[in-house]
Amino acid sequence: MRCIPGSPLLPFTHQLLLTFDPILVEKVAVLLRHVMRDNPQLQRLYHTGVFFFIMMYTGSNLLPIASFLKYSHLKQAFRSEESKGVELAQRSVLGHLLPEAMVCYLENYPPARFAEIFLGEFDTPEAIWSSEMRRLMIEKIATHLADFTPRLHSNTRALYQYCPIPAISYPQLDNELFCSIYYLRHLCDTIHFPDWPIRDPVSVDWEVVQDAFAALWCLFSFFKKYKYARSKI
Known part of the structure; x- marks a missing residue:
């Protein structure tokens, strides 16, 4: 199997995902997970379109897919070296496909937990996801x-010629404020989520303060420019 990554067969293997056949898709996901382990070609894998193809899958046998995604999503060289310090979702090849919270969930939890969220209807401090959002994502990728x-x-x-996809916008998240790895509306909801565990509370508090300060600074800059413009009238 180790010969596949260096051969012209690799892109065709990925394109088998577009059959959407549950058995075939699962076998391709398992194959990719094993073949790409410690493989120098892993960082260029996104060029084959495999992440688009695999995220379009509509089936429910997602554990092998989640395992492959968890292993590979941060190992893609689709950004420059200067981007190493940016947010997780910007470093992930899935950042334009999934909400930031889902990318964080994939990174912070085992594949089985991510697969459970991806298949279900969840509205929690760490994950807002539904079948409607999954359907929207598939439609955008298909387009x-x-x-x-x-x-x-x-x-x-x-053979697929790689083209970056514009970031998918989810209307369900329009009124949500996401900070660190939490949706703040739900995190502050002590009625429905009274004992939700918070990872590194100090870091979360600091990020909330930073985001609030940044928002206030933008507002201050806007009014300053507005006042200056008015003075010139």
């Missing part, structure tokens, strides 16, 4: 791949 999938149907030897 992004709209030029490729018809070509693949007519020519099974067609």
Whole structure:
């Protein structure tokens, strides 16, 4: 199996994910997880479109997929060296596909927990996700791949040419404030989530203060510019 990453067969293996056949998709996910372990080509894997293809899967046997994603999502060289210190979601190849909270959940919990969230309906301090949001994500990715999938149907030897996808916006999160790894509205809801565990409370408090200060500074800058503009009228 170790010969696959260095051969022209690799992109075709990934494109088998577009069959959406549960058994085939699961076997491809398991194969990728083993073949890409400590493999120098792992960081360029995103070029094959595999993350688009695998996130379009509509089935429920997600544990092998979650295992592959957890292992690989932060190991993709799709950003420059200067981006190493940025937020987790910006360093993840899934950052434009999933909400930031879901990327954090993938990184902070075992694959089985992520698979459970991804398949369900959750509205908690650490995860807001639903079947509707999953459907929206799949539709957006399908639209992004709209030029490729018809070509693949007519020519099974067609290869995907990588193109970055615009960040997917989820209307369900429009009124949510996400800080650290928590949605603050739910985290402050002591009625529904009275004993929700907080990882590193000091760090969370500091991030909340920083975000609040940044928001106030933006507001101050806006009014300062507005006042200056008014004075010139």
